[in-house]
Amino acid sequence: xxxxxxxxxxxxxxxxxxxxxxxxxxxxxxxxxxxxxxxxxxxxxxxxxxxxxxxxxxxxxxxxxxxxxxxxxxx
Numbered sequence: 001x002x003x004x005x006x007x008x009x010x011x012x013x014x015x016x017x018x019x020x021x022x023x024x025x026x027x028x029x030x031x032x033x034x035x036x037x038x039x040x041x042x043x044x045x046x047x048x049x050x051x052x053x054x055x056x057x058x059x060x061x062x063x064x065x066x067x068x069x070x071x072x073x074x075x
């Protein structure tokens with residue numbers, strides 16, 4: 001995304017935000033993550049760099065543990 005012009009990047013980030021908000025409306029969705037894939041070594045199914053949005057019905061244990069470890073710091 002570093003090669004995108006600022007107005008284009010703004011549109012990409014807005015699209016992420018809107019999709020995340022749509023997914024959060026589903027009560028079964030507990031966790032949403034945006035991530036970038038590039039090439040087969042990253043598990044990508046496409047050869048070009050691209051992003052994906054993943055929605056899960058659970059918070060992954062590693063994420064839950066990290067959030068738990070910062071709770072005392074944030075409050």
